[in-house]
Amino acid sequence: MSALDASGIAQLARRLDLVGDDHLFEAWEELGTKTGPAEPLLRFLERKGIITPWQAAKLLKGEKEGYFLGGYRMLYRIAAGSFGRVYRADNPGTGEIVAIKVLRKRWGEDKRKVESFEREGKVGMAMQHPNIVQILAVSRDAHTGQYYIIMEFVEGGNLKDFLSIRKKLDCPEGLRLLHETVSGLAHALTLGLTHRDIKPTNILISATKTAKLVDFGLAEIAGGAKEEGEEVDRTVDYAGLEKATGQKAGDPRSDIYFLGCTFHEMITGRPLLTVTRDAKARMQRQRFELGSQISRSDPDIPPPVHALLSRMVAFDPAERFQNYEQLMETIDLVSKELHGGRKTAASQVGPKSIYIVEQNQKLQDAFRDKLKKYGYRVMISMNATQALSRFQQQPYDVLLVDCGTVGVDGLDTLEKVLNQADMKRLQCHGIVMLSEDQAHWAERVNLRDNVTVLVRPVTMRQITQALAEFAPTEALASNDE
Structure with missing residues (x-):
């Protein structure tokens, strides 16, 4: 503790420009003396709102640095993470409130991590989106050598703190916050940036209940380091998932997976992914296969929400949403269904569409010519797996699979497409053609x-009869066959 008395503390605070002469005059007048212990002076200045308890503690220790960064006055520490500490600060001239994230000293000595820190910060400055915390500046203090980021200050708290009070959210509110978060992720991806550290503490909830993402890409700087008592970071989890599924780092579907885990915690109040600090256990494949946990999830979760969640956290990346547009569309559909909306068909506008998996060239030509006359948009492939890829990108109304020419792969693909349609709450119908020895x-x-x-x-008549039941067109309805 500092040996400075009240007079010494007053001189230090004045020299640091934390207090003015008028503040000290008022203090001496009330205290009746300029000598004696420092604590009464500090308590007076705190009570008057001239300094903060955080500043007072530093003054009491005799510390002469760390009160200002980038022209902003540091007020108090908001949070501490594995790569930095976050402070609330203000502009002494305008009163503007900001948050300042200061890179920990050990990372400031690593040139590669500093370059990454500055690069991510500069990219973040280009992200202008209501669901992303705005980065205002990235710099280094010339005197102390500290690297820091100045950010928009979000009045409110993070999702973890929000849930500690609310316990869990109802599905409509959870879906709204999910949509806002996805909107922010989608905007960041247009700049080539994925998050890599999706978790409740990195989703801030403003005073107006708006979700705002923070810390894009900064998890890589920390490299999995952690402080005692700090929330387990997602860096190791991302690495474990991507190793288990054979995906490269930076795949946006990894962010979708961990956002699904966070969404589950929003609407149930419980983590979906097993929480452990054991690095080896965190890399195990079975830890990320969440199907059984989803099936035992809160029974009050409506089926459409359950289907949405299941697809977000599917172990196989190909079974997840392939992009943010698909995910936001499905969130909208689920929200409408919860509010009494009608289940939406795959083709909301335009002609009915049919995807055909057929290897016989003559049959391909026959299908194309006949079905186009009936007003269908016809897509044909010899490869069954392409039917799934196409459905993920642009859903269609009917999948016709000729297993007689494509084999069992056609049946497997049909099941996957229909499962995807169920999870997206879309209408898709199947027609399967089997040879006699495949009848079973x-x-x-x-x-x-x-x-x-x-x-x-x-016969073609059998096929058109099935189409008339599942996805009729005017031309088919008027046909006399």
Whole structure:
């Protein structure tokens, strides 16, 4: 503790420009003396709002640095993370409030991490979006050598603190915050930036209940380091998931996965991913296979929300939403359904669409010519897996698979496409053509009421009858066949 008395503390505070002569005059007048212990003077200055308790503690220790950065006056510490500390600060001249994140000294001595810190900060300055905390400046203090980022100050708290009070959110509110967060992620991706550290503490909830993302890309700077008592960072979790699924770092579908985990915590109040500090356990494949945990999730979660969540945290990246546009569209559909909206068909506008998996060239030509006459938009491929990829990018109304020419891969693809349609709450129907020796495969899809199974010999009339039931067109309805 400093040996400075009240007079010494007053001189130090005045020299640091924390107090003015008029403030000290008022203090001496009330205290009746300029000598004696420092604490009464500091308590008076705190009570008058002239200095903060954080500043008072530094003064009492005799510290002469760390009160100002970038022209802003440091007021108090908001949070501490694995790579830096965050402070509330103000502009003494205008009263503007900001947050300042200061890079920890150990990272400031690593040239590569400093370059990454500055690069991420400068990219962040270009991100102008209501659901992303705005970065105002990135700089280094010439005197102390400290690297820092000046950011928009969000009056409120982070999602973790929000949930500690609310326990859990109702689904409509959770979906709204989810949509806002995805909107921010989508904007960042247009600048080539993924988050890499999605967790409740990195989603701030403003006083107006708006979600705002913070710390884009900064998890990589910390490299998995942590402070005692600090929330486990997601850096190791991202590495474990991507190693288990064979995906490269920076895949936005990884952010979607961990946002799904966060969404689960929003609406249930419970973490979905097992929390552990054991680095080896955090890298285990089975830790990320969350199907069983989802199935045992809160029974009050409505089926559309359950389907949305399941797809977000699917272990196989190909089974997740492939981009943020798909995810936001589905969030909108689920929100409308919760509010009594009608289940939306895959083709909301335009002609009905049919995707055909067929390897026989003559049959391809016959399907194309006949079905186009009936007003369908026809897409044909010889490769069954392309049907799934196309549905993920642009959903269609009907999938027709000729297993007689493409084999069991066609049946597997049909199941995956229909499962994706279920999770997106979209209408998609299946028509399966089997050879006689494949007839027993019908058992795999017969339980679905949106699939027609046809065993050879198959006529075009049988196919158009199935289409008339599932996805009729005016031309088909007026046909006399």
